[in-house]
Amino acid sequence: MSKQVKINLFQYISVFLILVLFLLNIKNSFFWDTVQLGSKHANYYLTNNFSSLLLPNSIDSGHIPAFGIYIGFIWKIFGRNLIVSHIAMLPFILGIIWQLSNVIRFYFKKKHSGFVAFLILLDPTLLSQFTLVSPDIPLIFFFLLGWHSIIRNSKYILLISIFFLFLTSMRGMMVAFCLLIIDVFYNLSFKDSFKNVLNSLLKRSLIYLPSLLLFIAFSVYHYLEKGWIGYHDDSPWAGCFERVDNLNGLIYNIGILGWRIIDFGRIGIWIVFLILFFKYRKKILKDKQTLSLLLIFICFLLILPSNMIWAKNLLGHRYLIPIYLTFSFLVAKILFSSYTSSRFKIILSLIWLLSVISGNFWVYPDKISQGWDSTLAHLPYFKLRKQAIYYLDKQKIDINEVHSFFPNTSIIDNIDLNEDYRNFSNYIKEAEYVLYSNVYNINDETYDTLKDKYDLIKEFKNLTVFIRIYKKKVFIR
Numbered sequence: 284m285s286k287q288v289k290i291n292l293f294q295y296i297s298v299f300l301i302l303v304l305f306l307l308n309i310k311n312s313f314f315w316d317t318v319q320l321g322s323k324h325a326n327y328y329l330t331n332n333f334s335s336l337l338l339p340n341s342i343d344s345g346h347i348p349a350f351g352i353y354i355g356f357i358w359k360i361f362g363r364n365l366i367v368s369h370i371a372m373l374p375f376i377l378g379i380i381w382q383l384s385n386v387i388r389f390y391f392k393k394k395h396s397g398f399v400a401f402l403i404l405l406d407p408t409l410l411s412q413f414t415l416v417s418p419d420i421p422l423i424f425f426f427l428l429g430w431h432s433i434i435r436n437s438k439y440i441l442l443i444s445i446f447f448l449f450l451t452s453m454r455g456m457m458v459a460f461c462l463l464i465i466d467v468f469y470n471l472s473f474k475d476s477f478k479n480v481l482n483s484l485l486k487r488s489l490i491y492l493p494s495l496l497l498f499i500a501f502s503v504y505h506y507l508e509k510g511w512i513g514y515h516d517d518s519p520w521a522g523c524f525e526r527v528d529n530l531n532g533l534i535y536n537i538g539i540l541g542w543r544i545i546d547f548g549r550i551g552i553w554i555v556f557l558i559l560f561f562k563y564r565k566k567i568l569k570d571k572q573t574l575s576l577l578l579i580f581i582c583f584l585l586i587l588p589s590n591m592i593w594a595k596n597l598l599g600h601r602y603l604i605p606i607y608l609t610f611s612f613l614v615a616k617i618l619f620s621s622y623t624s625s626r627f628k629i630i631l632s633l634i635w636l637l638s639v640i641s642g643n644f645w646v647y648p649d650k651i652s653q654g655w656d657s658t659l660a661h662l663p664y665f666k667l668r669k670q671a672i673y674y675l676d677k678q679k680i681d682i683n684e685v686h687s688f689f690p691n692t693s694i695i696d697n698i699d700l701n702e703d704y705r706n707f708s709n710y711i712k713e714a715e716y717v718l719y720s721n722v723y724n725i726n727d728e729t730y731d732t733l734k735d736k737y738d739l740i741k742e743f744k745n746l747t748v749f750i751r752i753y754k755k756k757v758f759i760r
Contacts, residue, residue, distance in 0.1 A: 294397035297404045298380060301413055304659075305376065308414040309369045311665045312698045315656040315690045316599075320344065321368065321416045322697045324351020329358050337508055345513040347501050349450035350418040364700050368416045375424045376413055380404070382427035383608075389434050390572055390612065395619040402635055403611045407547040407642040408600050408657040415656065419601050422451045422458065426605055429462045433469050441466065442490045449494040453513070453590065456498065458605055461586050463491060465579055526593055536592040543600050547645050547658050549607060551638020555631045556614045559623065566622045573616050580609040600657030646747040652724040663745035664722050670743045671718060671750045682707060685752075686714035688723040717753040 313322040323342045328351060338348055357371040383403060387396045404410070412419050429444030431437075445462065448455035471483050506512050527533050545553055560567060567573055583606045591597040617623065618631055643659040655661040668691070675682055682695075687707035695703040707718060710725075712732065719725065719733060737753035744750075 291397045293401035294384065297397075297401045301376065301380065301404065301410075304410065305369070305373065305413055308662065308665075310365050311369070311414060311662075312365065312668070313368075313700075314415055314661070314664075314698075317416050317418075317656075318690050318693050318698055320350060320418050321354055322700070323693070324348050325354035325358060326697060328352055328355035329363065337505060340509070343509070344452075345505075345511075346452045347450050347497075349447075350421065350452075353421075354416065368700070372413075372416055372420050375420045378424040379409075379420070379427060382424065382431050385431045386427060386434070386612070389431075390576065390616055391619060398632070399615045399619065402615060402632070402639075403608060405636070405639045406549070406604075406607050406611065407639060407659060408604055408607065408654070410643070411657050411659055411661070412601060412604070414659070414662065417601070417656075418451055419604060422448065422455050423604055423608075425451065425455070426458050426462070427608075429459070430465070433462060433466045436470050438490055442493065445491055445494045446497065449498055454587070454602055456494075457587050457590055458583075459491070459494065461583050461605070464582050464586070466490075468575070468578065533592060536594075536598060539598050540588055540592060540603075543598055543603055543654075544606060544610075546600065546642070546654075548638040548640065548642025551634050551641075552611060552614055554638075555618065555635050556610075558631065559614070559617045559627075562627075563617065563620075563622055566620070567617055570620065573613070573620070576609070576613040576616050580606070580613050583609050600654035644747065646721075649721055650727050650730060655722040655724070660747055661722055663748040664720060664750070667720070667743040667745055667748060667750045671741075671752060674741055674743075674752070675718075680716060684708070685716040685718050686710040687718040688725055688729075691718065691720070691723065715755050717755075718750065719753065720748065720750040722748060 319342055324338060327338055327342065328348075333352070333355065336348075337343065338351075354368060354371060357367060361367045361370075380400070384396065384400055387399050387403075391399050409423070412423070425444045425447045429441055429448065432440035432444055441462075445459045448459040448462075466487065467484075471480070471487065473480055475483070502512050527536060587603065587606060588598070591602060614635075618628060618635075645653075645658065646660055647653045655664075672682065672695075675685060682705045685707050686709065688710055690698075692707050692709050694706045695701065708714070710717060710729065717733060717737060733751075733753055737755050739751055740754050741752040742749055
């Protein structure tokens, strides 16, 4: 085996494993938010032949719907099915691996770069997004492309990255703002005179101006046509944007943010960081590159959640992927520094590996909600759901009369792209039949009602995921 192959061995393994994961799940249905952000948006544009930019209020998420337009355009060219939808993600998945490697080569020695990429790419939430038709995949690609263009001072590539981040979502705009701060840190000198610094800032701002103009133009157009920006009171997801009531609510959300950051095995990375910081803190605080990565992480940690913690239900795991990635870079930089002993490198790398791999098997008790779209634990759900639908059909139970929960109440065609226009009803207490899975995160009252007032007539289970079909008990007086 050549020296070059040995250096890149773990990177090759990473690419191989991700491609295998991708291919094994290439027929998976749309899941959770991707039903709307991917399928429903794309269906609207394809059905209306892209004649209107703005979406109906019932599916309008408030931001520029570029992802739905992209998926709809791919369907128009290659056909509307699940395989084509997943393949549309492949260029961005490969782009993430490519740009991640580029950023790693800037901060790490060549002999460590492949293994560092392997560690970072094992993040459970990132891996989970690779199996979905998810708008977070292009968002992460353009984030990494922007980061790489900053450290290489590639102005035109940075302009393109920022522009496409603005096209992805409101979060993409927040990521772009973080990149702006990093850009100023890396590429502007504040040792010059005030006039020169101001002049440099004005010139640099031209990189971000097209994206800002795009946002302003879309927002004005959207407001003039619909009378609202971001979300409206009658929106199906308006509850997610409901503001926290008081300081206690804000503190609670900060606690949830902390939980999200260490969830699904990432607590192991924090343990590695704390051990390293305790042992090497003096050397860490003297290393310029480590300090720059620390500042980048703090920038994302403080800024990215700032448009989430004010609301009651916006702190999804996948929203925080840039925080996970920048922290992983920071810890890896310390772990593979020259002052860290070889023994520590091996032991702490094993802790990191085992913890993030185990994160894909973390499943909380039924009454504790979790981010099922942010861990590979959800993967058995797709096959189980098909088995449940087949069972209902075989038993001649009308699916339209069976009640269920988000994300299983959309028209089946929007989920499976199979021209089946039936749909499960949104659950109400009077329902005779109910289809429930632990991936639905129902409230405690509904969970207790199913346990107490319904009979379980069929269960489908694989690993930690189950789907149960209930029938309401008949009480004889």
